[in-house]
Amino acid sequence: MNSSHPPAATPSSVRAPSRFSQFYALTKPRVVQLIVFCALIGMVLAVPGVPTWPDVRLALIACAGIWLVAGAAAAFNCLVEQQIDAKMRRTAWRPTARGQLSSPLTLAFSAGLCALGSWILYVWVNPLTMWLTFATFVGYAVVYTVILKPLTPQNIVIGGASGAMPPVLGWAAMTGAVGPEALILFLIIFLWTPPHFWALALYRVDDYRKAGLPMLPVTHGNEFTRLQVFLYTLVLFAACLMPFIFKMSGWLYLVAAVVLSIGFSGYAWCLWRNYSDALARKTFRFSLIHLSALFAALLLDHYLI
Numbered sequence: 001m002n003s004s005h006p007p008a009a010t011p012s013s014v015r016a017p018s019r020f021s022q023f024y025a026l027t028k029p030r031v032v033q034l035i036v037f038c039a040l041i042g043m044v045l046a047v048p049g050v051p052t053w054p055d056v057r058l059a060l061i062a063c064a065g066i067w068l069v070a071g072a073a074a075a076f077n078c079l080v081e082q083q084i085d086a087k088m089r090r091t092a093w094r095p096t097a098r099g100q101l102s103s104p105l106t107l108a109f110s111a112g113l114c115a116l117g118s119w120i121l122y123v124w125v126n127p128l129t130m131w132l133t134f135a136t137f138v139g140y141a142v143v144y145t146v147i148l149k150p151l152t153p154q155n156i157v158i159g160g161a162s163g164a165m166p167p168v169l170g171w172a173a174m175t176g177a178v179g180p181e182a183l184i185l186f187l188i189i190f191l192w193t194p195p196h197f198w199a200l201a202l203y204r205v206d207d208y209r210k211a212g213l214p215m216l217p218v219t220h221g222n223e224f225t226r227l228q229v230f231l232y233t234l235v236l237f238a239a240c241l242m243p244f245i246f247k248m249s250g251w252l253y254l255v256a257a258v259v260l261s262i263g264f265s266g267y268a269w270c271l272w273r274n275y276s277d278a279l280a281r282k283t284f285r286f287s288l289i290h291l292s293a294l295f296a297a298l299l300l301d302h303y304l305i
Contacts, residue, residue: 017095017100022095022100022101023075023095023101023109025094025095026071026074026075026078026094026095026096026101026106026109026110027070027071027072027074027075027113028071028074028077028078031070031074032067032070032071032074034288034291034292035066035067035070035163035166036063036066036067036070036166037292037295038166038167038170038185038189038291038295039062039063039066039166039167039169039170039173040059040063040170041167041170041185041295041298041299042166042167042168042169042170042171042173042174042182042185043059043062043063043170043171043173043174044059044170044299044302045167045171045181045185045248045298045299045302046170046171046173046174046175046179046181046182047174050303055174058124058125058173058174059170059173059174061120061124061125062121062125062129062169062170062173062174064117064120065117065118065120065121065124065125065129065130065133066117066121066133066166066169066170066173067117068113068114068116068117068120069113069114069117069118069121069133069134069136069137070117070136070137071113071117072109072110072111072112072113072114072117072137072141073110073114073136073137073140073141075106075109075110075113076106076107076110076137076141076145077140077141077145078094078095078096078097078106079096079103079106079107079110080141080145080146081145082094082096082097082103084211084212084213085097086098087207087210087211088204088207088208088210088211089207090204090207110141114134114137117133118130118133118134121133121173125173126172126173126176128172128176128177128178129169129172129173132165132168132169132172132178133165133169135165136162136165136169139159139161139162139165140159140162140163143159143162144158144159144162149213150212150213150214151214152214153214153215153216153218153219153220154216155214155215156193156194156197156198156215156216157193157194160189160190160193160194160197161190163189163190163193164186164187164188164189164190164193165186166189167182167185167186167189168182168183168185168186170182171185180246181243181246181248184239184242184243184246184248185243187239187242188236188239188240188242188294189291191232191235191236191239192236192287192290192291194228194229194232195228195229195230195232195233195236195264195268195283195287196284196287196288196291198215198216198217198225198228198229198232199229199268199271199280199283199284199287200280200284201215201216201217201218201225202217202222202225202226202229202271202275202277202280203277203280203281203284205217205218205222216228222275223275226268226271226272226275227272229268229271229272229283230265230268230269230271230272232268233261233264233265233267233268234265236261236264237261237262237264237265240257240260240261240294241254241257241258243257243298244257248298249297249298249301249302250301252297252300252301252304253297253298253300253301256293256294256297256301257294257297260289260290260293260294260297261290263286263290264283264286264287264290267279267282267283267286268283271283
């Protein structure tokens, strides 16, 4: 009697992702989207009142250039960490970790994106934005990925400077300079990065230990890391008030900043006092909401108040 069940799928019968999908995955789209969003906030805040069409056009071009260079940095990160990525469940699916894209091809892709993005920023925006964006590429792809990440548990703190640059890039794109307002936005993201990333590292500690990376939960333990997450959220709370104190924003932003910061600190407090992997995941997810909603409140406040 013939079975009515279809034959089991074999590896050869599973359709591989398209080449476009593989290259697109290298750019870490979700991360790059947040980078461009933060850069866009810097652009908007740098322009008083409603932007003109030339302002909008300049912002769109700058976003494209920043997206390309950020994607290049992400691809280079995948290239350097392909062996590490292959050992971690969170990253084992990446095309470089699975051997779907060769190292020379990935390097060429990263270099091409970086060159194109840098050219767009230099020619169509301004040289300052190009050099700041390129410095951010070097800071993330080389200083953080190659040097700091495998060397010190403070990697995410020091390397966080690169991740905090997007609002500065956006501000420079629209003004040709770096104002104190841009540095306040930089400070907020700089202080947000450690509690955001360490919340993730807490419930992914086995992956990092297996990969041999000296992340804080691996080198200093779970309880110490949880305390650091909580303390950083308190310092971050103070930094989030600075746009209001320095008259960058009004009461709408202040209310949002207080509510969001209480929420983040509350999650961190609960995580410190009564740890669970589920709570660490919730803290990590809320950190994403915190930053996105905080900057969205800045945007709304800029036009509505």
